[in-house]
Amino acid sequence: MDGDDYGRLIYLSLLLVAVAGWGFSEYRGRMGQGLRAFLAWGLIVLGLMAGYGLWQDIRHDVMPMQRASASAIEIPRAMDGHYYITLTVAGQPLTFMADTGATGVVLSKSDAARLGIDLADLVFAGQSQTANGIVRTARVRLDDVSLGPFHDASIGAFVNEGDMDGSLLGMEYLGRYSIEISGDRMILRR
Incomplete structure (x- = not known):
């Protein structure tokens, strides 16, 4: 240690002594009642711990995640109706919303910062037409991009100067795959 x-x-130890001291002073003369309360809270805590452990085992069934095989990536439709794809960019997992209406790969400022891109060094010289109007963008390169077994050494992307909830994966990247939507699944193949 x-x-x-x-x-x-x-x-x-100090926390346990404090709780035990409170229990003894609160239940003085009623130790049976105090013991029952202690056991009830102990069972509640154990139940929460068991529930958390079970959640770790079943969460992939309740909230399906993308699955990769040697030839395809299967992405489940999220509750909001969109498809979210997790790419590994320079060793960092990053979740994108698949956007077949977008041309390029667009990073939010927070995702760009997570990848180590210094926002202060970016030149927002480009413009992009979005559903919310025109926004300024800065061109960047993303190195070492992987989606399951598929790897690209480098892809072009944009950092959006405006506020975005998350990053978008447009057709410049998605076009590298054949896209099939079957039921509530998007299947990407190369």
């Missing part, structure tokens, strides 16, 4: 572990142990 290192110094941090000893500190945590001391903190948890």
